[in-house]
Amino acid sequence: MADRPPRRPAAPPAKEGAAPRKAAWALVNGVTAGRLLSELGGELERLAPAERARAARLAADALRAAGRADRMLKPHLSKRPPDAVRNALRLATLEIGEGAAAHGVVDAWVDLVGRHPHTSRYRGLVNAVLRKIAEAGPEAWSKLPVPNLPRWLRRPLAEAWGDRPVQQMERAHFAGAPLDLTARTDPAALAEATGGALLPTGSVRLAQAGQVTALPGFAEGAFWVQDAAAALPARLLGARPGERVLDLCAAPGGKTLQVAATGADVTALDISPDRLARVEENLARCGLAARTLAGDALAFDEGGWDAILLDAPCSATGTIRRHPDLPHAKDGAEFGRLIELQARLLDHALTLLRPGGRLVFCTCSLLPDEGEVQVEEALAARDDIAVLPLPDLPGLAPEWRTEEGGLRLRPDYWPERGGMDGFYMALLTKPA
Numbered sequence: 001m002a003d004r005p006p007r008r009p010a011a012p013p014a015k016e017g018a019a020p021r022k023a024a025w026a027l028v029n030g031v032t033a034g035r036l037l038s039e040l041g042g043e044l045e046r047l048a049p050a051e052r053a054r055a056a057r058l059a060a061d062a063l064r065a066a067g068r069a070d071r072m073l074k075p076h077l078s079k080r081p082p083d084a085v086r087n088a089l090r091l092a093t094l095e096i097g098e099g100a101a102a103h104g105v106v107d108a109w110v111d112l113v114g115r116h117p118h119t120s121r122y123r124g125l126v127n128a129v130l131r132k133i134a135e136a137g138p139e140a141w142s143k144l145p146v147p148n149l150p151r152w153l154r155r156p157l158a159e160a161w162g163d164r165p166v167q168q169m170e171r172a173h174f175a176g177a178p179l180d181l182t183a184r185t186d187p188a189a190l191a192e193a194t195g196g197a198l199l200p201t202g203s204v205r206l207a208q209a210g211q212v213t214a215l216p217g218f219a220e221g222a223f224w225v226q227d228a229a230a231a232l233p234a235r236l237l238g239a240r241p242g243e244r245v246l247d248l249c250a251a252p253g254g255k256t257l258q259v260a261a262t263g264a265d266v267t268a269l270d271i272s273p274d275r276l277a278r279v280e281e282n283l284a285r286c287g288l289a290a291r292t293l294a295g296d297a298l299a300f301d302e303g304g305w306d307a308i309l310l311d312a313p314c315s316a317t318g319t320i321r322r323h324p325d326l327p328h329a330k331d332g333a334e335f336g337r338l339i340e341l342q343a344r345l346l347d348h349a350l351t352l353l354r355p356g357g358r359l360v361f362c363t364c365s366l367l368p369d370e371g372e373v374q375v376e377e378a379l380a381a382r383d384d385i386a387v388l389p390l391p392d393l394p395g396l397a398p399e400w401r402t403e404e405g406g407l408r409l410r411p412d413y414w415p416e417r418g419g420m421d422g423f424y425m426a427l428l429t430k431p432a
């Protein structure tokens with residue numbers, strides 16, 4: 001029998017907790033390379049549910065705190081290391097800053113960096129830097145300021161809202177978001193069943209996210225996850241039983257569910273068949289009905305609708321509390337294209353409305369160009385539309401109302417309750 005080549009010695013077993021750290025590292029590397037966390041789910045597939053949750057939380061927290069970690073790391077780095085090394089340092093610094101046993105964290109990250117062919121030669125640097133971070137510990141971490149938004153986003157926001165409000169938004173982004181639910185029928189009963197707080201606008205808020213599918217009423221479709229601000233456009237539309245309502249950009253369907261729950265006759269359209277499948281799943285779970293159509297809203301020409309909801313694609317800058325990857329993965333290059341698309345969608349949607357019908361235009365953006373300015377420009381361009389006075393909905397603060405008659409919501413509002421997503425919405429009509 002021929003001699004077998006000698007086997008390479010097996011690599012020593014990975015350190016405890018390596019799998020979720022490795023997955024979190026891959027996620028953060030994907031984001032700093034320009035992809036959103038929602039596009040990187042494959043990195044988590046091989047993990048058990050508890051490890052998956054830990055990896056996702058670690059990655060999100062590290063992205064939220066990246067600016068703080070960079071400050072803590074800066075004195076120990078003579079030049080910026082490659083992104084993968086920098087991200088490993090950020091993740092480890094977060095863990096140490098949040099009080100994990102520093103020795104174990106340093107060992108684990110030095111081991112991970114050493115095993116990866118692209119980063120192994122930085123093993124010594126990572127070891128030396130993390131030992132310094134471990135010496136400084138959580139005390140130094142907690143004294144560092146809240147991270148700033150990147151300049152491409154901070155500048156337009158400061159122009160629109162002022163520097164101080166932007167600082168408060170940054171504080172809200174850093175704090176993250178609670179879990180908000182919309183009840184299919186009875187918010188007070190849902191609050192009681194889940195132990196959540198009933199918010200003045202009718203959403204139910206849980207301080208601890210936990211596992212949504214394990215909450216009482218999930219399987220029966222008693223609620224769906226929806227930020228308190230995101231629940232307001234459908235309330236503004238105020239659909240009534242039997243009305244023909246068109247939801248033009250419907251997926252994943254939070255607002256479709258709200259409108260369907262009123263007893264209106266809903267058609268939900270979205271350009272993405274995959275995302276539309278999520279609307280269908282959500283409708284089925286909640287025992288609600290709507291006609292679903294995959295297609296481009298700009299090519300949809302069925303008219304005569306009593307009410308239309310246009311939740312237009314946007315920069316999503318209002319959702320950074322929940323999506324801390326956004327400021328890292330994006331650079332504002334797509335703002336212009338989105339603003340133009342919103343204007344075209346709004347103009348087209350108005351042509352589909354019956355005379356006397358109502359239309360809510362909304363975006364989860366903090367940029368006036370994707371909100372207030374869209375409505376001002378539509379009003380200037382057309383003489384067949386008007387803004388309707390905002391209905392007397394519970395919980396709306398008078399200062400949220402805007403000059404042109406819309407509603408502006410920001411993450412720095414409701415600080416004592418845990419904030420809300422940034423949103424703009426306005427209720428328009430085409431007078432009969």
Ligand SMILES: C[S@@+](CC[C@H](N)C(=O)[O-])C[C@H]1O[C@@H](n2cnc3c(N)ncnc32)[C@H](O)[C@@H]1O
Pocket residue numbers: 248249250251252253254255256269270271272275295296297298311312313314
């Ligand atoms: C902000 S999201 C909608 C969120 C949804 N209304 C909800 O409450 O769950 C925007 C949606 O617009 C869809 N979209 C983008 N361009 C579109 C177009 N031209 N026609 C129809 N849908 C479009 C996207 O696929 C995305 O699902």
